[in-house]
Structures are given as structure tokens and as C-alpha cells.
Amino acid sequence: MDMKVFPVKHYIYSLTLIFIAYLSACTSLTGAKDSNNNDKFQVQLSEQEALAIGYKIWQNESGAKVxxxxxxxxGEEFAxxxxxxxxxxxxxxxxxxxxxxxxLLQFMQTKKIAIPQWLANTPYCPWESRETFNKAINSKEMLALRSFLHETLSTQVEFMAYRVEQSLPTLLASLPHEAQxxxxxxxxxxxAQSANGIYALIDYVNFKGEGTSTTERYQGQGWGxxxxLxxxxxxxxxxxxxxxxxxIKVLTQRVKNAPVERNEQRWLAGWTNRVNTYR
Incomplete structure (x- = not known):
């Protein structure tokens, strides 16, 4: 396995740089149609802008902790x-x-990002349950995985931005009427063309999806x-x-529609706080 483990100082130093980028990032994030006026959305981010958005999303998901x-x-069946x-x-x-x-790994391969061989050769999560995952939390494989993910923050944002770029044609194709x-x-x-808009789109699509998958429904209603929109x-x-x-309206409805055993009410306050960062 070609694994590298980075010291804590490296993490703290990099995190500081990301935080500075977050504070000083430009707001010149724009979306526009392509030259043929097709409904294709393009996101152009500088390295600094990508790190700024990445930090905010990382903060949303896990408090920006390594x-x-x-x-x-x-309660989940996946990492x-x-x-x-x-x-x-x-x-x-x-x-x-x-x-x-x-x-994400497929996207990284198209960008010629060097993926550790053991990871590239592992099509499924190698830990079969939350218990085995947590037992291995400080194993060489897990430390190497965190190092790799920490080193590729901006690429992860590129991937999320790419997903947003691909979303508009998918959204429109799912609707039967021109008015919709x-x-x-x-x-x-x-x-997209408003301040904070690119961040909002990238974060929400990553957070709750495009809303077009028929499997992502409770009682026939989606939340993406x-x-x-x-x-x-x-x-x-x-x-x-x-x-x-x-x-907030859509997520509140999701909680109401969710199976009782999932107890999704426990997450609603956090979800609300998250989307309020878009304002």
C-alpha cells in the first residue's frame, strides 16, 4: 500500500491557510450559459475560492475537523x-x-489526481459495519485516507461544482411542462448570479442531492x-x-414524511442552521 501519514502540525498549518482563504476569498463566483445559449451551467473557481467554499462545507459537515x-x-449503513x-x-x-x-474517485482519475493504489483498487468500502469502521479509525489505512482527503480539498470542491454544472439539464429534463x-x-x-449563490448551490446539491432520483423520496415527495427551486x-x-x-420548508416536509423509525426530527435544527448560512 502506498500510504503517507502526515503529522498533526501539517493539518493545523493547512487548516490555518484554508481559514485565511475563507476570510479573504473573492465573491466573483458566477454562472452563465455556454456560447450556444444552451442550459449548461459553468462554475469557474480560483484555488482560493475553492478552498473558501471547501472550508465552509467542511465546517457544515463536521466542524472542519480532520x-x-x-x-x-x-443509524447509517455507509461511511x-x-x-x-x-x-x-x-x-x-x-x-x-x-x-x-x-x-469522486472517478472524477479525480479524470483530473489525473494520484490516488493511493490500495484505494484505487478498492471498489467498495472495506469496512463492513460502523463497528469495524470505528475499530479501525486510527489504523494506517484510515490515517492515510484522511491524509489523502485533507490534501485534495480543492479537488473535492471541483467535484461538487461539477455536479452542480451537470444538474441544470437534469432538472429541466425531469419536468414535463415548459412553465415548470x-x-x-x-x-x-x-x-447562481447572487452573492453567496454558488456556495449555496454547491453545498445543497452535495448535502441533499439534485432531487430527481425516484429513490430519494418519502411519500412521493423529494427534498433536493x-x-x-x-x-x-x-x-x-x-x-x-x-x-x-x-x-427549510422542503426539509421540514421531508421530516414530516420520513418513516417514524428514522427519527429525522433530531437533524432538522442542524439542517436549518446549515441552510441559513446561504443568506
Whole structure:
């Protein structure tokens, strides 16, 4: 296994740099159609902007803690990895939610990012349960995995931005009526072209998905980006505040629709705090 383990000082120093980038990041994050006026969204981020957004997402997911880069939450059947807590399931487990970690690794390969060989050759999460995962939390493999994820923060943001870029055509294709498509497209661009809008879109898609997967439904209702855009009022001069308000409405409905045994009410306050950072 070609693993590297980095000392704590390296983590603290890098975290300090990321925090500085977060404080000083530019706000020139824009989205626009392509040259043929197609509904293709493009995100252009500088390294500093990517680190700034990455820090905020990392803060949302795990308080920007290094140990939060590799977790397995209670009550879940999969590991959550990286700043975006990308899902990685063991063999034989198929999560209801989008399994993002294998997609992240594929994206890294297209970007010619050097992936540790042991990781590149492991198609499924090698830890079969939360118990075995937590027992291995300080193993060489786990330390190496955290080091790798810590070193590739900006690439993880690129991946999340790429997912947003791909989302608009998917959202529009899922809607049967032109009026629906026009509203969603209009709200998407309103958010994207406003201050904090790129962060809001990237974080929410990573956080709760595009909203087009039929498996991500409770009682027939979704909770992703599509549903949030559909619930925006569209009548204020603060698109990201509208987006946050609509997201809280959608997430509250999700909790009401969720199976009782999942007890999703326990997460609603944290979800609300998270989307309020979009305002």
C-alpha cells in the first residue's frame, strides 16, 4: 500500500491557510450559459475560492475537523468521507441516497489526481459495519485516507461544482411542462448570479442531492435542489435568502414524511442552521 501519514502540525498549518482563504476569498463566483445559449451551467473557481467554499462545507459537515473526514454515523449503513461526507457503502449494501465517494474517485482519475493504489483498487468500502469502521479509525489505512482527503480539498470542491454544472439539464429534463422548466431555470440563475449563490448551490446539491432520483423520496415527495427551486417565491431581491427559506420548508416536509423509525426530527435544527448560512 502506498500510504503517507502526515503529522498533526501539517493539518493545523493547512487548516490555518484554508481559514485565511475563507476570510479573504473573492465573491466573483458566477454562472452563465455556454456560447450556444444552451442550459449548461459553468462554475469557474480560483484555488482560493475553492478552498473558501471547501472550508465552509467542511465546517457544515463536521466542524472542519480532520477526524471528521472519515466518519460512519450512527443509524447509517455507509461511511461518510471527505469534506462533503461523500457516501461509500460496503459490498452488498445499496444506499437509498447517491453514493458519492466512488464518483469522486472517478472524477479525480479524470483530473489525473494520484490516488493511493490500495484505494484505487478498492471498489467498495472495506469496512463492513460502523463497528469495524470505528475499530479501525486510527489504523494506517484510515490515517492515510484522511491524509489523502485533507490534501485534495480543492479537488473535492471541483467535484461538487461539477455536479452542480451537470444538474441544470437534469432538472429541466425531469419536468414535463415548459412553465415548470422556465421557473426552475430562472430561479437557478437568480441564485447562481447572487452573492453567496454558488456556495449555496454547491453545498445543497452535495448535502441533499439534485432531487430527481425516484429513490430519494418519502411519500412521493423529494427534498433536493429541484424541490427547493420549485418552492422559491421569486419575488424578492434576495435570491439566496429565498433559497434558504424554501430549503427549510422542503426539509421540514421531508421530516414530516420520513418513516417514524428514522427519527429525522433530531437533524432538522442542524439542517436549518446549515441552510441559513446561504443568506
Amino acid at each position: 477526524e471528521g473526514l472519515t466518519v460512519w454515523n450512527a 461518510s468521507l471527505g469534506i462533503g461526507h461523500f457516501i461509500w457503502a460496503p459490498k452488498g449494501k445499496k444506499p437509498v441516497f447517491t453514493e458519492g465517494f466512488p464518483l 422548466r422556465e421557473k426552475v431555470k430562472q430561479q437557478f440563475y437568480r441564485v 435542489l429541484l424541490q427547493v 420549485e418552492n422559491m417565491s421569486g419575488d424578492t431581491k434576495q435570491p439566496t435568502a429565498e433559497f434558504a427559506t424554501a430549503a
